[in-house]
Amino acid sequence: MDTHNLIKMANNIGAFFKSEPDRELAIKGVEQHIRNFWEPRMRKAIVEYVQQGGTELMDIVSEAVLHIAK
Incomplete structure (x- = not known):
């Protein structure tokens, strides 16, 4: 899995929200x-x-990912 691509995609989602x-x-x-x-x-x-x-x-993305990890 290309982590750089996932980071870019996740940050794009974060930018929207x-x-x-x-x-x-x-x-x-x-x-x-x-x-x-x-x-x-x-x-x-x-x-x-x-x-x-x-x-x-982005900080909101990191927090969201931590919620997913639970």
Whole structure:
């Protein structure tokens, strides 16, 4: 799985939801989008990236991914 491509895709999702004034709703939006539209291998790869200390994701995306990891 190409992690750089997943990071780019995840940050694009984050950029869309960043305009949401309610930060928690933005995080939930990112989380829900990734849960609904990414296949399990993609979700697993991005969760592993965040858990290993990856820093290239927007903050709302990182938080959403951590919710997915639970």
